[in-house]
Amino acid sequence: AGLTYSFGETLLDQSHFATSHRLTASATKRWDDCGHTTGYYEYEFLDLAGLLLIPEQNRSGHTNSVGLTQAWYFGPQNLGRIYAGYRFDNTDAYGSDFDMNSHMLNVRVEYPIFEDLVFDAEARQFWDDYSNGNSLDFFERPREDQRLELRTGLQKYITQNTSLRVDYTYVDSDSNVANLFGVNFYSYQKHVLSALLIYDF
Numbered sequence: 001a002g003l004t005y006s007f008g009e010t011l012l013d014q015s016h017f018a019t020s021h022r023l024t025a026s027a028t029k030r031w032d033d034c035g036h037t038t039g040y041y042e043y044e045f046l047d048l049a050g051l052l053l054i055p056e057q058n059r060s061g062h063t064n065s066v067g068l069t070q071a072w073y074f075g076p077q078n079l080g081r082i083y084a085g086y087r088f089d090n091t092d093a094y095g096s097d098f099d100m101n102s103h104m105l106n107v108r109v110e111y112p113i114f115e116d117l118v119f120d121a122e123a124r125q126f127w128d129d130y131s132n133g134n135s136l137d138f139f140e141r142p143r144e145d146q147r148l149e150l151r152t153g154l155q156k157y158i159t160q161n162t163s164l165r166v167d168y169t170y171v172d173s174d175s176n177v178a179n180l181f182g183v184n185f186y187s188y189q190k191h192v193l194s195a196l197l198i199y200d201f
Contacts, residue, residue: 001027018048035072041065052095056135061093081110097143099131116157124149136185137177145186147173155198165196 003025010018026040042065052058067087074080089102108122126147133140153167168191175186 001025012050016049018046018050020047021045033073033078035070037071038069040067040069042067054135056095056097058095059093059098060095061091061098063089063091065089075111079112081108083108083110096132097130097135100128100143101131102126102128118155118157119153120155121152122150124151134177136179138180141176143175143177143186145173145175147171161200163198163200165198167194167196168192169194 004023006020006022006024008018008020008022009016010020022042022044024040024042026038028036028038030036042063044063044065046060046063048058048060065087067085069083069085072082074082083106085104085106087102087104087106089100089104091098091100091102093099104124104126106122106124108120110118110120112118126145126149128143128145128147130143130145132142134143137143149169149171151167151169153165155163155165157163171188171190171192173186173188173190175184177186178184
């Protein structure tokens with residue numbers, strides 16, 4: 001069993017833009033050497049300080065989430081991992097544009113290529129259903145999004161406590177929100193390359 005709290009701050013043009021508080025409670029059951037099951041509950045409060053054109057576009061609010069992940073071990077010495085999971089989110093935002101329910105399915109595989117180098121790849125599919133008519137939509141329809149995220153990465157262990165990680169992520173988002181001229185504000189494709197220095201203790 002575990003309990004985790006995290007705090008995040010986002011800067012925009014060197015000025016404060018957003019803060020987030022996240023509390024996660026989880027429990028894991030180990031099934032001998034074949035795998036494990038993890039269930040969790042998460043609460044997040046997001047507070048954005050950016051200027052808003054209208055109150056409906058305020059994304060600040062509270063999100064409650066529950067999820068379940070199943071892991072299977074494979075390969076020599078059971079060092080490989082296959083994960084499958086489901087997550088449900090409910091967001092109560094200050095602005096009516098962002099009240100929503102979200103469903104997410106994911107599959108991930110991890111495998112050590114060498115003794116100190118681990119490869120992983122993941123696919124995640126989201127279905128987001130918003131509760132109210134969207135202020136940017138010409139017909140004031142409730143927003144409906146589908147989003148696919150594909151990620152692959154390598155993690156290099158430098159010491160027992162330190163590792164370096166490089167990830168590439170592709171995001172494809174499809175949304176029904178559009179203005180009179182057919183501009184889809186929340187439909188996009190994105191490529192992200194990131195590097196992390198990780199210290200475990």
